[in-house]
Amino acid sequence: MPNFLVKLIGLLLIVATVGVVSCQALAAPGPDVAAAPSALPAPRG
Amino acid sequence: MTRFFWLVSAGLLLALPLVLLLRRRLVIVAERYKHLARPFSPMAGLLMFWLPLPVLLAAIGSLIDGDLMGLFNNGVGYSLFLGGAMLLRRGLRSEADYSRRQVAKTPWPFKALGGGLIGLATGMVAWTSAGHSPIMSIIFGSLALLGCYLTYGFDPRTAKRFTDRDGIDSTDRVLHALTQAENSIAAIEQAIRNIHNAEVNSRLRRIVGQARQILTMLEEDPRDLRRARKFLNVYLDGAKQVTEGYARTHGRAQTPELENNFRQVLATIEQVFGEQQQKLLEADVTDLDVQIEVLNTQLKREGVA
Numbered sequence: 001m002p003n004f005l006v007k008l009i010g011l012l013l014i015v016a017t018v019g020v021v022s023c024q025a026l027a028a029p030g031p032d033v034a035a036a037p038s039a040l041p042a043p044r045g
Numbered sequence: 046m047t048r049f050f051w052l053v054s055a056g057l058l059l060a061l062p063l064v065l066l067l068r069r070r071l072v073i074v075a076e077r078y079k080h081l082a083r084p085f086s087p088m089a090g091l092l093m094f095w096l097p098l099p100v101l102l103a104a105i106g107s108l109i110d111g112d113l114m115g116l117f118n119n120g121v122g123y124s125l126f127l128g129g130a131m132l133l134r135r136g137l138r139s140e141a142d143y144s145r146r147q148v149a150k151t152p153w154p155f156k157a158l159g160g161g162l163i164g165l166a167t168g169m170v171a172w173t174s175a176g177h178s179p180i181m182s183i184i185f186g187s188l189a190l191l192g193c194y195l196t197y198g199f200d201p202r203t204a205k206r207f208t209d210r211d212g213i214d215s216t217d218r219v220l221h222a223l224t225q226a227e228n229s230i231a232a233i234e235q236a237i238r239n240i241h242n243a244e245v246n247s248r249l250r251r252i253v254g255q256a257r258q259i260l261t262m263l264e265e266d267p268r269d270l271r272r273a274r275k276f277l278n279v280y281l282d283g284a285k286q287v288t289e290g291y292a293r294t295h296g297r298a299q300t301p302e303l304e305n306n307f308r309q310v311l312a313t314i315e316q317v318f319g320e321q322q323q324k325l326l327e328a329d330v331t332d333l334d335v336q337i338e339v340l341n342t343q344l345k346r347e348g349v350a
Contacts, residue, residue: 010195025174026099
């Protein structure tokens, strides 16, 4: 296999793993806001 | 948002072959005119600094959101990526040095270490930040490691040894002499920083440039080391001692006599270094003449010429 093709496959693998995983980490949802304790007091009765 | 990132990734995947093809064409055109050992490219390995940048942004986002776990995961992931990229770049640099020299020790496996760290970082970020399963994360990490290996290759695994004319292995001696010369040049450069005289400094920089050129010639052909023994043991060491002494004293006592003497010494050093350089070039020409003569004689004897 020519050296150029080997390098191209390597670069594609790097972009497809490191690049995609990094973008997914950025797009992943943050902490669950609903689970955070509310500052409002609970209604009585 | 996720669709956008997939589109960006697909665009990158499509654009990459085009960029590589263009780059290859340019390199082929450039190599027609330049048949020297390929030096270390300032762009080599920079991709591994750019690609994980979204992880840094994710860490900053976690900090703004007050998400301690996200900050930790993304922070550690990005640090691993950064460490891996730095090791990889160092490995590429030492590989370029190794390929330039005729005599060299086996370099540290920085490229393999960097690739391993990048694979580990990819797997960790895939698991902790991107939400993939452990098995998928291991696959991501392994593919990243494979990608690093295919793109940048393995580190050189054998030392380039040098045997002199008597058949004695003198690798260590050559490397010791070159390292000592490199240290002397570094000491002169350090002394230049303490000398506040523009004229003297420019002359010293010229001398350092000449010394580096001679050292490069010796690295490329260590057989010249015998011819340059006096340069390495006497002149370069002397230049270092005189420059260091001048840097120490000229700040405290500025006497015109000292300045004049130092200028004269620098002019002599410059001349001697130039002569040394010329001598090495002439020796190369003589060697080539001898080789041509031997080949001619051989061809005539065999009735070809």
